[in-house]
Amino acid sequence: MIPGKHPYHPSFKRSFLFAQQGFRLAFHQERNIKVMLAGALVGVVVGIVVHFDAISWLIFALCCAVVIAAELLNTAIEKVVDLVSPEFHPLAGQAKDIAAAAVWSMCVIVALIGAGLVLRALGWWG
Numbered sequence: 001m002i003p004g005k006h007p008y009h010p011s012f013k014r015s016f017l018f019a020q021q022g023f024r025l026a027f028h029q030e031r032n033i034k035v036m037l038a039g040a041l042v043g044v045v046v047g048i049v050v051h052f053d054a055i056s057w058l059i060f061a062l063c064c065a066v067v068i069a070a071e072l073l074n075t076a077i078e079k080v081v082d083l084v085s086p087e088f089h090p091l092a093g094q095a096k097d098i099a100a101a102a103v104w105s106m107c108v109i110v111a112l113i114g115a116g117l118v119l120r121a122l123g124w125w126g
């Protein structure tokens with residue numbers, strides 16, 4: 001809540017609309033989100049081709065959600081950094097780099113999990 005502002009609790013419907021607005025904004029402004037959604041689509045096709053079982057689909061869905069949520073948080077951090085430090089500052093750069101590192105670490109782990117799911121579906125592992 002903005003300090004000094006009259007307490008205002010939007011309804012769940014309005015909160016959801018704000019979140020939807022945030023997602024649309026990030027989607028239009030951030031190339032990475034589009035790349036991640038395209039990656040998820042490729043994953044769905046691969047999952048269909050190799051016949052993921054129910055557990056694999058659930059793990060796949062969780063991985064997609066985690067990576068997209070991480071990228072949305074990274075985008076939010078970038079916006080706050082740009083707001084508080086529009087000019088060059090080493091700490092601003094570090095904050096952005098660390099937030100980006102969180103996303104990339106998550107992507108590496110998710111890629112490994114994805115490979116594991118495909119190997120398992122093909123009967124080559126597990």
Ligand SMILES: Nc1ncnc2c1ncn2[C@@H]1O[C@H](COP(=O)(O)OP(=O)(O)OP(=O)(O)O)[C@@H](O)[C@H]1O
Nearest residue numbers: 032078085086087088089090092093094096097100
């Ligand atoms: N205010 C700043 N002060 C110092 N360095 C900055 C600043 N803003 C950005 N940088 C550096 O430039 C890099 C790119 O910043 P930018 O805001 O363009 O992010 P981006 O390329 O949109 O990131 P992403 O690909 O994760 O969306 C940062 O990771 C940081 O190293």
